Amino acid sequence: MSAYRGRFAPSPTGPLHFGSLVGALASWLDARAHRGAWLVRIEDLDGPRTVPGAADDILRTLAHFGMAPDEPPVWQSRRDAHYAAALAQLTAGGLVYPCGCTRKEIADSLRAAHERHTTLAYPGTCRDGLHGKRARTWRLRVPDGNAAIVTFDDRWQRTQTQNLATDVGDFVLKRADGQWAYQLAVVVDDADAGITHVVRGADLLDSTARQIYLQRCLGAPTPAYLHVPVVVDTHGEKLSKQTGATALERDDPLPALRAAAAHLGLAVEGDAPGIARDAFLLAATAAWARRFGPGTG
Numbered sequence: 001m002s003a004y005r006g007r008f009a010p011s012p013t014g015p016l017h018f019g020s021l022v023g024a025l026a027s028w029l030d031a032r033a034h035r036g037a038w039l040v041r042i043e044d045l046d047g048p049r050t051v052p053g054a055a056d057d058i059l060r061t062l063a064h065f066g067m068a069p070d071e072p073p074v075w076q077s078r079r080d081a082h083y084a085a086a087l088a089q090l091t092a093g094g095l096v097y098p099c100g101c102t103r104k105e106i107a108d109s110l111r112a113a114h115e116r117h118t119t120l121a122y123p124g125t126c127r128d129g130l131h132g133k134r135a136r137t138w139r140l141r142v143p144d145g146n147a148a149i150v151t152f153d154d155r156w157q158r159t160q161t162q163n164l165a166t167d168v169g170d171f172v173l174k175r176a177d178g179q180w181a182y183q184l185a186v187v188v189d190d191a192d193a194g195i196t197h198v199v200r201g202a203d204l205l206d207s208t209a210r211q212i213y214l215q216r217c218l219g220a221p222t223p224a225y226l227h228v229p230v231v232v233d234t235h236g237e238k239l240s241k242q243t244g245a246t247a248l249e250r251d252d253p254l255p256a257l258r259a260a261a262a263h264l265g266l267a268v269e270g271d272a273p274g275i276a277r278d279a280f281l282l283a284a285t286a287a288w289a290r291r292f293g294p295g296t297g
């Protein structure tokens with residue numbers, strides 16, 4: 001097996017909050033438990049949502065929490081040529097087609113389909129041509145029948161199965177605003193960085209089958225996956241900037257680290273008032289290793 005390489009991939013839409021700290025800590029602990037490399041990728045493709053200075057703020061907070069990346073961070077906004085090359089490769093393979101549907105047209109046709117109690121996936125309207133419409137997005141053709149079923153064994157969530165044809169349909173690789181779709185960027189970035197293990201929030205569980213299919217189409221290896229339970233607010237919604245998550249206290253990292261470890265179900269041996277940050281992280285790494293380290297697989 002190739003040497004372990006993991007990553008944390010925050011969106012710089014604001015300061016690091018507790019929900020994203022849990023993802024950062026889980027991926028960092030897994031890398032340390034495997035004596036591997038831990039990288040950070042700034043997912044700043046969504047220009048309008050990106051807050052100036054937020055990425056540097058997140059990196060500073062991670063450092064204060066004892067988690068500094070082992071290599072310089074990668075910025076998605078600087079990797080346009082790599083995504084274009086991947087789209088060209090898929091297009092040359094006949095796997096991509098232009099779609100002229102607007103969001104409203106898709107919603108209308110999905111509503112009609114829903115009333116017939118059939119699929120909610122993109123209905124494939126443009127598979128056989130644009131029918132005189134202008135190309136808006138570029139979609140990846142997903143297979144029909146059994147070939148559409150993607151199964152993977154998640155290290156936390158266990159066996160996962162998704163039927164790409166019925167659950168998702170042909171999905172967007174390049175959006176109507178000209179921006180690269182999240183799924184394409186993540187797959188290209190993970191492959192280029194040689195990522196062997198993806199550890200992230202379970203809100204991305206639903207994206208994983210699409211990413212595995214894209215890896216296969218591009219001839220890229222599939223990493224091991226581990227999806228940790230997301231942190232929810234009192235309304236049961238995922239904690240985010242939008243749901244009012246507050247920024248972390250940078251100068252006092254232990255309470256938040258302790259809460260994040262507890263969210264991950266870790267029994268950190270030797271934790272006591274006054275424990276040093278790095279001693280806590282070392283003990284947390286041992287706790288993670290007992291559950292998810294080499295040989296526990």
Ligand SMILES: [Zn+2]
Pocket residue numbers: 098099100101124125126127
């Ligand atoms: Zn279409």
